[in-house]
Amino acid sequence: MNDIMAQLKENVIQGRITQDDEGIDDTLTGPGVVELTRMALDSKIPVKQIIADGLTAGMEIVGQKFNAKEYYVPDMLASAEAVSEAMDILKPHLEGSGVASRGKFAIVTVKGDIHDIGKNIVAILLKGAGYEVDDLGIDVPTEKIVEYVREQKPDFLGLSALLTTTMLVMGEIIEALSAVGLRGSVKVLIGGAAVSEEFAREIGADTYCADGFEAVRVLDSYRAE
Amino acid sequence: MPREGILVETPYERLTAPQVEMIHQASLEILRDPGLICFNGRAADIFAAAGADVSSIEKSDPPHWIVRIPERLVNEAIDNAPKTITLGARNPENALVMNGDEPRVYFVTGSETNIWLDTDFKAYTKKSDQSVEIQFPEFIPRRGTVADLCMSAHISEHLDTLDGFIRNVNIQDKDITEENKDVNKFFASLNNTTKHVQAGLTALSQLDNVIRMAQIIAGGEDALKENPIISLICCLVKSPLQFVDDTTDAFIEICSRGIPVVVSSAPQAGSTAPIKEAGILTQINAEVLAGMTLGQIVNPGTPILYGTVPSKTRMDTLTDSYGAVETSQYTVDCTQMARFYGIPNYSTSGVSDAKAPGQQSSIERLFSNIAVSMSGPQFLHCAYGLLDCNSVFSPLQAVLDDAHFTMIKYFLKSPRIDDAEINEILSQIRTVFSTPQKLYIGYVRKVMRSGLLSPLYPFEGDREHDAVFHLAYERMKDILAKPVEHIDREKTSQIYNEIPGLLPRLNNYDEGR
Numbered sequence: 001m002n003d004i005m006a007q008l009k010e011n012v013i014q015g016r017i018t019q020d021d022e023g024i025d026d027t028l029t030g031p032g033v034v035e036l037t038r039m040a041l042d043s044k045i046p047v048k049q050i051i052a053d054g055l056t057a058g059m060e061i062v063g064q065k066f067n068a069k070e071y072y073v074p075d076m077l078a079s080a081e082a083v084s085e086a087m088d089i090l091k092p093h094l095e096g097s098g099v100a101s102r103g104k105f106a107i108v109t110v111k112g113d114i115h116d117i118g119k120n121i122v123a124i125l126l127k128g129a130g131y132e133v134d135d136l137g138i139d140v141p142t143e144k145i146v147e148y149v150r151e152q153k154p155d156f157l158g159l160s161a162l163l164t165t166t167m168l169v170m171g172e173i174i175e176a177l178s179a180v181g182l183r184g185s186v187k188v189l190i191g192g193a194a195v196s197e198e199f200a201r202e203i204g205a206d207t208y209c210a211d212g213f214e215a216v217r218v219l220d221s222y223r224a225e
Numbered sequence: 226m227p228r229e230g231i232l233v234e235t236p237y238e239r240l241t242a243p244q245v246e247m248i249h250q251a252s253l254e255i256l257r258d259p260g261l262i263c264f265n266g267r268a269a270d271i272f273a274a275a276g277a278d279v280s281s282i283e284k285s286d287p288p289h290w291i292v293r294i295p296e297r298l299v300n301e302a303i304d305n306a307p308k309t310i311t312l313g314a315r316n317p318e319n320a321l322v323m324n325g326d327e328p329r330v331y332f333v334t335g336s337e338t339n340i341w342l343d344t345d346f347k348a349y350t351k352k353s354d355q356s357v358e359i360q361f362p363e364f365i366p367r368r369g370t371v372a373d374l375c376m377s378a379h380i381s382e383h384l385d386t387l388d389g390f391i392r393n394v395n396i397q398d399k400d401i402t403e404e405n406k407d408v409n410k411f412f413a414s415l416n417n418t419t420k421h422v423q424a425g426l427t428a429l430s431q432l433d434n435v436i437r438m439a440q441i442i443a444g445g446e447d448a449l450k451e452n453p454i455i456s457l458i459c460c461l462v463k464s465p466l467q468f469v470d471d472t473t474d475a476f477i478e479i480c481s482r483g484i485p486v487v488v489s490s491a492p493q494a495g496s497t498a499p500i501k502e503a504g505i506l507t508q509i510n511a512e513v514l515a516g517m518t519l520g521q522i523v524n525p526g527t528p529i530l531y532g533t534v535p536s537k538t539r540m541d542t543l544t545d546s547y548g549a550v551e552t553s554q555y556t557v558d559c560t561q562m563a564r565f566y567g568i569p570n571y572s573t574s575g576v577s578d579a580k581a582p583g584q585q586s587s588i589e590r591l592f593s594n595i596a597v598s599m600s601g602p603q604f605l606h607c608a609y610g611l612l613d614c615n616s617v618f619s620p621l622q623a624v625l626d627d628a629h630f631t632m633i634k635y636f637l638k639s640p641r642i643d644d645a646e647i648n649e650i651l652s653q654i655r656t657v658f659s660t661p662q663k664l665y666i667g668y669v670r671k672v673m674r675s676g677l678l679s680p681l682y683p684f685e686g687d688r689e690h691d692a693v694f695h696l697a698y699e700r701m702k703d704i705l706a707k708p709v710e711h712i713d714r715e716k717t718s719q720i721y722n723e724i725p726g727l728l729p730r731l732n733n734y735d736e737g738r
Contacts, residue, residue: 024674077666078670120663
């Protein structure tokens with residue numbers, strides 16, 4: 001049992017999603033995070049322990065390595081993606097496991113904009129940090145976003161835009177949410193090359209995030225409040 | 226294993242094969258007619274004995290001769306000249322192995338600068354925002370000393386991109402004389418770097434002392450032949466087409482002892498050479514071939530590098546302009562000519578007309594360093610730290626240059642495209658194509674750690690003003706805090722016992738102090 005958890009933690013650190021992943025180097029072989037998570041469930045290891053001692057413990061080391069500049073963004077993303085895959089496997093077993101939800105985060109690239117590299121990275125990092133993430137895609141009409149918020153009731157809404165023309169749509173979305181009384185139900189975060197903290201204030205967003213790491217910090221700080 | 230340098234598999238060349246042949250033929254014609262003026266009687270005798278047409282100039286003062294060199298002698302010299310030359314080092318892993326046919330570039334320091342440029346930082350406050358303070362450098366010039374040369378060799382030892390050390394500081398201490406200069410400059414250099422050391426000779430009387438010092442360090446006479454930790458550079462032909470007396474004398478003696486040597490010529494297009502490209506190229510090629518021919522007559526098989534330092538004349542001052550674009554063109558051409566003969570090439574790049582580190586300096590040196598490196602000279606004096614047409618050495622600039630050469634070395638790496646690579650890429654593309662994120666980031670990590678990716682520029686700032694100088698200065702201080710691998714106590718003691726003229730203060734073991 002301990003062996004599975006130690007391997008799971010090590011594979012999270014190496015960002016090996018499956019047994020076919022090469023990881024950081026070729027030194028680690030055998031099952032990856034996906035296989036080990038399934039093995040842990042088969043071995044009746046409690047879900048709470050899998051998350052705490054395997055996934056979260058691994059991500060803590062990854063964070064330390066990142067802060068020490070031993071790891072770079074691709075390493076962080078690989079580990080986050082591995083954790084995110086593990087969470088998908090654990091999802092059906094979460095109810096009654098004693099694991100509290102960290103919250104639901106919806107992310108979208110606004111109407112008129114098709115850029116999604118930043119959006120995808122934010123989604124991977126948040127999912128890896130344990131948030132439930134819904135990726136609504138690119139070039140999504142405002143009405144569809146409003147409808148999603150009404151029906152799915154996410155805790156957080158992340159809006160992404162790269163262009164100075166499409167960033168204006170972010171303001172329209174916030175106005176549309178206000179118009180139907182939904183603005184107070186969701187924290188709105190914005191990000192993208194053209195936007196800024198000042199712009200976030202102008203359009204009435206809750207905050208601006210410079211990158212995915214800041215998004216994780218911001219969401220964690222909301223949970224702490 | 227010798228140092229790797231960087232192999233430029235497809236070198237940049239400006240001349241077509243027929244143009245190379247035309248320059249070669251024109252140079253041979255110059256060597257036949259008008260030939261060279263020779264101010265050294267021994268060289269005139271050596272050429273005459275070998276079959277050159279030598280005529281003395283009646284009642285000339287100083288005495289001189291006209292030496293007309295036939296094609297046969299030049300061809301024999303080219304045949305006898307080694308095509309592979311090894312320049313050894315105190316640490317044999319720092320040896321340089323140069324093959325005239327192989328465009329493998331080694332980057333080295335160079336020149337003998339009179340001025341050492343210290344750097345000091347002063348704090349300045351932004352007028353519009355008093356809370357913003359920046360550090361800006363002030364540069365303080367002073368005469369170079371032997372302590373500075375030690376420091377320069379020490380820095381060079383720790384600059385990763387640097388493959389060898391040409392002494393780059395003219396030692397001007399009060400107790401340095403013409404007689405003791407050579408032994409002290411070689412000892413200061415060899416005692417502070419384990420890389421190859423090259424310098425010019427100040428006094429012929431000191432040649433055997435310098436060689437003896439090198440033999441002691443290398444482990445004996447045979448060991449020095451096996452691992453020639455020093456080499457010399459001679460500019461024996463002054464442009465246009467004149468064998469100078471003293472340097473030619475030194476060159477003959479160096480060749481007779483079989484020490485690796487550079488025959489270097491440094492004409493200025495527009496003053497001491499024709500302004501047109503074909504003109505300076507024909508002349509510099511003739512001058513180097515003349516020197517090489519003399520060396521191979523004196524001692525066939527002497528390792529001689531084909532050394533070329535052409536430049537364009539500034540039209541506003543009639544001094545040399547190393548920062549000019551044409552200077553790089555001439556140099557690239559010369560590298561191609563050396564490769565035509567299959568003889569390792571000593572070349573120069575990165576020389577700047579700028580007086581201090583800054584934008585002009587970066588632009589000029591980076592331009593020529595990239596262009597000339599691409600042409601594949603084997604032994605490239607690339608002006609680490611040099612400014613003001615090589616009259617000033619700035620250690621800060623040397624550290625900045627190291628960052629430039631990290632970039633250039635990455636740029637010159639050969640592409641890896643083969644079946645295995647293509648198969649791996651096809652698999653990657655198909656896999657990523659089927660994922661929702663469509664990102665290749667998962668494949669980056671292993672490559673990132675394999676050394677295949679270039680590092681970030683090390684002196685990147687994060688504010689509105691750049692922090693390049695300040696960060697480079699910190700790096701320079703870090704380097705100087707690193708230990709020096711000196712010559713061991715026993716050899717140092719032997720050197721001080723056998724070699725006269727060494728300054729006691731250079732002895733790290735206190736014996737001679």
